[in-house]
Amino acid sequence: MSDNNSSQEGSTRSPDLEKAALEHVEQVHTNERVPGHGNYYEKDGLRTYGDGEDHDHEPPMSFKRAMSLLAMAFLWTGSQIPVYLFGGIPPYIYGDLGGTDRWIWFVLANLLSLAAVCPFVGSLSDLMGRRYVAILGAGFVVLGMIxxxxxxxxxxxxxxxxxxxxxxxxxxxxxxxVTSELAPTAKRGKYVAVLILTIIPFCPSVLWGQLIASKYASAWRWVGLLCGIYNFLGLLLTAFFYFPPPRVNSQGLSRREILGQIDWVGGALSIPGMLLFMMGMQWGGYQYPWSSAHVLAPLILGFVLLVAFFVWEAKLAKHPMFPKRLRQDPRILGLTLIITFISGSQFFSVLMFWPTQAFNVYGHDPVGVGIRGLPIGFSILAGCCIVLWLLSTFRGHNRELLIISSILMTAGCGALSIARVDNLYQLWGLLIVAGVGIGGIVVPASIITTIICPDDLIATIAALTLAIRVIGGSIGYCVYYNVFISK
Known part of the structure; x- marks a missing residue:
């Protein structure tokens, strides 16, 4: 009797239960499926779902999560400070080592190698995971500083x-x-803003570099020790505390299948192509005539390799370095990358020209040179953090934020042309305006691209924006420096 009652109750409840169950079934459209990966899908072609992770809610700040974010803060700041610190003391370095005809290459070599490897490593990181890639990167910086x-x-x-x-x-x-992945999509801007804030102690990098290097002839070497120790700490924090879940891109694949999805040909074409092309750009008109073989050979060879890379990616690659799925919103993506290119030309030119100008035009006193470098460092940081925070606060207004930043960057950098030996007082405000504008684009543009592109390709698109920023900086600096020496 009781069995009959139970079965009757189950039968009367079953339609309601089935209806409730159906309400929780989410439709997955065909365009949300990821080719070759049945273990997850992308809602609206962007956000990763179906992988067992909660991507909508902010998890509690556990010790493990906090230490992972701290490790990323050390990695990010450690990646910036070698150029910032060494870039503020070139006269001390070439005064000790010689090489006054090629010292600029210590900055350019850093930036060009950065831009060349980024696209390949970004796609590699998305496929194979971040942990060991991050440890390898920190190891490279430590080796370089030694x-x-x-x-x-x-x-x-x-x-x-x-x-x-x-x-x-x-x-x-x-x-x-990693910081973008650890944050809910709606809060990516705020998380990255906090990440960027960790560079505050190094905003007076020109001042710190000047104070260290001015002690005695070879005191600049302590800068390398400082950068090496900082990056080694980042390596240790990553090794001991950052253990991310397996990448959804490679789940269920054998090691051979994973290796088969890496675009080895694309890497072999893009890395030397970018290096050769940008090296030719930097040599031209500065160290060698534009018509010389020393300039034309790398320019032409690099250009041919880059054309071959684009043809390979568009027509021939089975697993391209930059999949077509990145173009979810091609218009916004294209405009953001163009703005990133232009901002890169301003960013690196200001970083390399202003410390030299502050030293040679306005006096050699180390403290004075360091103080004159403060406005640009702190204003770039302020621009980054303000716009990143506003990206999360005013969602849907990315275009307006980029327009305002572009106006400030253009007005501030252009107005610096009024600089004379006797009007330093007029430059403080202009440096701040230029820095806020540059900062409002340099990092925020990367975060905007991670929002409008699929979650499982975050490192790929971040690498693309980083490479374009550095290419823009390289070409912009080449143009500006050739104009400068011609005057």
Whole structure:
């Protein structure tokens, strides 16, 4: 009797239960499926779901999560400080090592190697995971700082900055990607803003560099030790505390299948292509005539390799470095990348020109040079953090934020042309305006692209924006420097 009652109750409840169950079944459209991956899907082609992770709610700040974010903060700041600190003291470095005709290459070598490896490593990171890629990047920076600190010639110092640049590119894109993944999509801007704030102690990098390097002839080497220790701490924090879940991109795949999805041909074409092309751009008109073989050979060869890379990616690659799924919103993505390119030309030119100008035009006093470098450092940081925070606060107004930042950048950088020996007082405000504008684009543009592109390709798109920013900086600096020396 009781069995009959139970069965009757079950039968009367079953339609309601079935209806409730049906209400919880989410439709997955065909365009949300990821080709070759049945273990997850992308809602609206962007947000990852079906992988067993909660991507909508902010998890509690556990010790493990906090230490993972701290590790990323060390990696991000550590990727920036070699260029910031060494870039503020070139006269001390080439005064000790020589190489006054090529010292600029220690900055350029860092940036070019960074841009060259980023796209390949970004796609590799999305496929194979962030942990070991981050550890490798920190190891490269530490190795580079050891070489720089023990160098006895400018060529050796430049070689050290190449290794540091490779590691810096890996760590910057990894830190941005991991922080974006650890944050709910709606709060990515705020999380990355806090990440960027960790560089505050190094905003007076020109001042710190000047105070260290001015002690005695080879005191600049302590800068390399400082950068090396900082990055080694980031390596240790990553090794002991950052254990992310397996990448959804490679779940269920054998090691051979994973290796088969890596775009080895794309990497072999893009890395030397970008390096050769940008090296030719930097040599032209500065160290060698534009018509010389020293300039034309790398320019032409690099251009041919890059054209071959684009043809390979568009027509031939089975698993391209930049999948078509990145183009969920091609118009916004294209405009953001163009703005990133232009902001890069302003960012790196200000970073490399202003400390030299502050030293040679307005006096050699270390404290004075350091103080004159404060406005640009703090204003770029302020612009980054303000716009990143507003991205999360005023959702849907990304375009307006980029327009305002572009106006400030253009007005501030252009107005710096009024600089004379006797009007330093007029430049303080202009440096702040230019810095806020540049900062409002440099990192926020990368975060905007991670919002409008699929979650499982965060490192790929972050690497693309980083590479375009550095290419823009390289080409912009080349143009500006050739105009400068022609005057």
């Amino acid at each position: 070489i720089c600190s023990t160098a006895h010639s400018m060529n050796t110092f430049i070689a050290g900055m190449v290794f540091a640049g490779i590691g810096a590119g890996i760590n910057e894109l990894t830190a941005l990607a």
